[in-house]
Amino acid sequence: MIATDFSKWLAFGTGVGIEIGREDATVTVARVRPSGVKVLGELIIRRFRETPASEWGAEYSSFLKKLGAGHLAATVLLPRDEVTVRQIPMPGVTDRDLAAAVRFEIDSLNPYSEEEAAFQWARIGKTSSVLIGITRRSVLEHYTTLFAEAGVNVAEFTFSAPAIYSAVRLLVKPPADGFVVIEESGDELEVYGESAARPLFSARLDPPTGRARVLAISELRLAPETEPIALREALPKPLASPADYDMSSSSLSYATALAGAWLLRPLAVNLLPAEQRQTSSRLHLIPVIALASLLLVMSGILLAYPKYADRRYLGFLQTELRKIEPQAGRAMSLDREIATVRNRAQTLDAFRRHTKDDLDALAELTKMLPPPTWLNSMQLTRDSLNISGETEQAAALLKVLDSSHQFKNSSFGLPIARGPSGELFSIRAVRQGVTR
Secondary structure (H helix, E strand, O other), rough: OOOOOHHHOOOEEEEEEEEEEOOOEEEEEEEEEEEEEEEEEEEEEOOOOOHHHHHHHHHHHHHHHHHHOOOOOOEOOOOHHHEEEEEEOOOOOOOOHHHHHHHHHHHHHHHOOOOOEEEEEEEOOOEEEEEEEEHHHHHHHHHHHHHHHHOOOEEEEHHHHHHHHHHHHOOOOOOOOOOEEEEOOOEEEEEEEEOOOOOOOOEOOOOOOHHHHHHHHHHHHOOOOOOEEEEHHOOOOOEEEOOOHHHOOOOHHHHHHHHHOOOOOOOOOOOHHHHHHOOOOHHHHHHHHHHHHHHHHHHHHHHHHHHHHHHHHHHHHHHHHHHHHHHHHHHHHHHHHHHHHHHHHHHHHHHHHHHHHHHHHHHHHHHOOOOOEEEEEEOOOOOEEEEEEEEEEOHHHHHHOOOOOOEEEEEEEOOOOOOOOOOOEEEEEEEEEOOO
C-alpha cells in the first residue's frame, strides 16, 4: 500500500550504505526520490580486512567520485555478532525521562563491563518499546581507525534492525498485521519481523530456516501459517540499477543506503560518538528541500481549507440565527396565544351545544311518554337519564326508550311496583349523540 503521510514527499537524498561482512565489505549507493529509488552503483571490497586500508580506500573514493557521490558520508552496518540488540518496554515513560530510564536499565542488559560498553537507543515509532544497541568500545575504535585510515567519511555506525525498520517504510507502509523476513547471510540467517504484539524482532540464527521461522512467529505472536519473505521483497524495488546489480546478495547494504539517504528516518540508532560523525554536504538539496517544503505547506493548506470554510460558514449561520431569534420567539408566542383562544372558543361552542342537546332530549322524552304516563322525578346528565314515575304498562317503556336516537341501554333501576292507578317504575338509560 502506498504511503499516505507527508514523509514520503520529503524522501529526497542519496545514501551510501556499507555492510561489513566477515571477509568482504559491500558498498551500495542509492538515490531516493518520492517517485522511487535508483541504485547508482555497487562495490564489493574483497578481503578488506587483509587489504591495506589505503588501497581499498582509494578504490572506494574512486567509486564514489565516478558516481558523483564523493561528498557523501557513509552509513556503516556493523556485523550483527558484534552488536548486542535489546528491546525493552517502557510504558508510561515520557521522552524527557527516557534517557535516564535507559541508563538505569543498561547494566542489566549489558554483557560487557561499564568501561567496555558503548550503547545508543531510540524509541520504536510511537510505541512504548525502546531499541538499544550495545557494542564494545574497542570494536568502535577499531572500525573508526580502519575507516579513517582508508579515508572514508562515516556518518553513522548502526546495525541491521534500525536500518531495515527505516528502509521498509521509505516509500511504502509495511503490512499492518505483521511480517517476517529471513535473509541468508553467510552461514547464518538474518531474521527480522514486526507485528501488532511486538513492534520489532531482530536476531541472527543458525540454519535451518524452518526453526528460525518458528522462533520468529512465536516471538511476534503471528499466525502459524505466516510464511517468511526475503528482505529484497520487503524493500522498495529499484526503478533503475546497473546491469550487473543483484539485490538478492546485497539486500542489507541496500537497506543501509536507503536508511542513510532518508532525512526523516523513523528509527536511527547511531553508535558512532557524536564528535566523530561526518556529515554529507547537502547544499545541492536546498532547492529540492525548498520545493518539498512548499509542497508540504500547500498540501496542508488544501487539507485545512475545507475545515476553515466549514467553520466560517457555521459562524455565518449562527450570526443569522441570532438575528432572527427574536422574531422566531414572537412567532412562537403568537402561536401559543392563538391555541389558547381557539381552545376557549371551542369550550364556549361546546357549552352552547349542551343546551340544545338537553332540550332535544326533553322534547324526545315528552313524545315517547304520552299520557297517562307521568313522571315524579327526572335527572338528565351529559351521559345518562334517570326517570321514575307511573304508567299503565311499565315494561313497554324500555323498548320505547331504546328505539329513540337519544337513548340506549335502558334498564329498570328498581323492580316494578303497583301504584294507585298503575305501575310504578324507575328507569336509567344512556344518552347517545351528545356533544361532550
